[in-house]
Amino acid sequence: HMTPFLHLSNRLAERGYSSTFLLPIKAIQQLQHLNLYPHLITFHPLTVPHVEGLPEGTQNASDIPIQFTYLLAAAMDRTRDQVERVIRDTKPKLIFYDVAHWVPEITKAFGIKAINYSVVSAASIAIVLVPARNVPKDKPITEAELLVPPAGYPSSTVVLRGHEVRSLLFISQPFGEGITFYERIYKAMKESDALAIRTCNETEGKFCEYIGSQYGKPVFLTGPMLPEPPKMPLEDRWVKWLSGFQPGSVVFCAFGSQIVLEKNQFQELVLGLELTGLPFLVALKPPMGAATVEEALPKGFEERVKGRGVVWGGWVQQLMILEHPSVGCFVSHCGFGSMWESLMSDCRAVLIPHLGDQILNTRFMAEELKVAVEVVRDEKAWFSKENLSKSIKSVMDKGSVMCSMLKENHRKWREMLNKGLMNSYVDKFIENMHELVN
Numbered sequence: 001h002m003t004p005f006l007h008l009s010n011r012l013a014e015r016g017y018s019s020t021f022l023l024p025i026k027a028i029q030q031l032q033h034l035n036l037y038p039h040l041i042t043f044h045p046l047t048v049p050h051v052e053g054l055p056e057g058t059q060n061a062s063d064i065p066i067q068f069t070y071l072l073a074a075a076m077d078r079t080r081d082q083v084e085r086v087i088r089d090t091k092p093k094l095i096f097y098d099v100a101h102w103v104p105e106i107t108k109a110f111g112i113k114a115i116n117y118s119v120v121s122a123a124s125i126a127i128v129l130v131p132a133r134n135v136p137k138d139k140p141i142t143e144a145e146l147l148v149p150p151a152g153y154p155s156s157t158v159v160l161r162g163h164e165v166r167s168l169l170f171i172s173q174p175f176g177e178g179i180t181f182y183e184r185i186y187k188a189m190k191e192s193d194a195l196a197i198r199t200c201n202e203t204e205g206k207f208c209e210y211i212g213s214q215y216g217k218p219v220f221l222t223g224p225m226l227p228e229p230p231k232m233p234l235e236d237r238w239v240k241w242l243s244g245f246q247p248g249s250v251v252f253c254a255f256g257s258q259i260v261l262e263k264n265q266f267q268e269l270v271l272g273l274e275l276t277g278l279p280f281l282v283a284l285k286p287p288m289g290a291a292t293v294e295e296a297l298p299k300g301f302e303e304r305v306k307g308r309g310v311v312w313g314g315w316v317q318q319l320m321i322l323e324h325p326s327v328g329c330f331v332s333h334c335g336f337g338s339m340w341e342s343l344m345s346d347c348r349a350v351l352i353p354h355l356g357d358q359i360l361n362t363r364f365m366a367e368e369l370k371v372a373v374e375v376v377r378d379e380k381a382w383f384s385k386e387n388l389s390k391s392i393k394s395v396m397d398k399g400s401v402m403c404s405m406l407k408e409n410h411r412k413w414r415e416m417l418n419k420g421l422m423n424s425y426v427d428k429f430i431e432n433m434h435e436l437v438n
């Protein structure tokens with residue numbers, strides 16, 4: 001989530017605005033290279049207090065399994081004094097925040113405006129985190145309740161079905177000390193002076209309107225806040241490896257910064273890629289219980305795919321890989337960042353979402369924009385190698401109706417969401433900020 005905030009700072013700095021970024025030290029080290037205007041964007045380190053149960057030394061969500069994030073939220077809340085001190089010393093005109101629901105309490109005292117900036121899709125906020133959802137304080141939300149979208153929700157296709165709602169049950173569980181996830185976000189949005197969302201009217205206009213009317217707040221859109229094209233070249237090892245294949249023939253698979261698969265699902269995934277017969281590059285964290293990806297691979301797999309398939313357990317330069325001429329298909333979890341990167345790339349998209357917002361992003365791509373294929377899962381949320389392979393083949397078979405349809409729709413959207421449109425979002429956003437401050 002920090003990366004799009006930094007992209008926004010870069011866009012504002014491009015137009016002469018300065019900002020101070022409050023982050024744990026480790027995140028500063030990780031993000032430093034994305035700061036394109038160091039004379040205007042200052043990183044200010046925050047010390048992450050220790051919270052019982054949180055692994056020693058944790059600073060970022062990517063340091064820990066997702067089930068520990070509620071403890072990291074508690075640690076973040078305990079940085080409130082540090083944050084208040086910086087606000088008092090720097091007296092900014094505006095503050096952007098997301099889940100730190102207490103920020104408006106500080107800014108109100110100083111007469112500063114606070115903008116709640118959501119970096120996930122508008123649809124995923126609209127379906128669960130609006131007042132009409134009406135999550136009771138005293139009892140956990142049920143699957144049956146989650147299956148019904150809140151009154152007035154503006155889509156019948158961008159919804160969760162059957163077992164998928166389980167991935168949202170966490171909203172009525174504690175997320176920090178004495179506060180549930182729903183209460184946290186509700187308060188963060190309700191107490192803000194304005195809501196900002198990292199999206200476009202062209203794609204999610206109806207969801208943004210709905211959110212604005214639900215909270216009775218102005219909604220400013222920043223556009224997707226895509227990163228500037230990276231200055232560093234793609235690592236040599238991938239340039240060499242990818243150039244050994246025909247244009248558009250390689251399948252690339254990555255699941256973002258948080259997803260760790262169960263070992264058997266990890267094996268099914270790589271077997272599905274093997275089954276396609278196509279060259280493939282997988283960049284995933286080692287699955288649960290494994291220290292490396294190599295030790296978790298199915299028996300004989302490495303020998304069988306030698307020369308055409310690589311499974312890599314580390315970080316790769318996703319954007320640049322998607323741009324490589326040999327890459328033709330992106331198998332993704334459809335995190336909001338990856339969703340946009342896939343939309344702006346030339347690759348066919350095959351989606352295997354894991355978390356609630358990723359499922360909604362997937363529905364949006366597959367059923368509203370019709371630019372992607374979703375891999376079928378069964379009632380137990382298991383996806384088979386056969387289904388994965390079938391989905392990949394359906395988008396990679398140049399003669400198929402599916403492939404032509406997706407390609408054509410994808411081309412239309414990519415052309416519409418051009419650089420000029422993105423810049424106009426930033427200009428309009430700055431106008432909105434001025435109106436709010438004055």
Ligand SMILES: O=c1ccn([C@@H]2O[C@H](COP(=O)(O)OP(=O)(O)O[C@H]3OC[C@@H](O)[C@H](O)[C@H]3O)[C@@H](O)[C@H]2O)c(=O)[nH]1
Pocket residue numbers: 001120121254255256257258259283314315316317318319334335336337338339341355357358
């Ligand atoms: O190996 C990799 C993996 C990922 N990446 C980059 O890391 C970013 C991942 O961001 P995503 O939003 O797609 O996915 P994450 O899973 O990390 O995000 C998280 O926040 C956004 C939510 O929509 C997701 O549900 C949540 O998991 C992308 O910009 C991608 O290009 C790499 O550069 N290399």
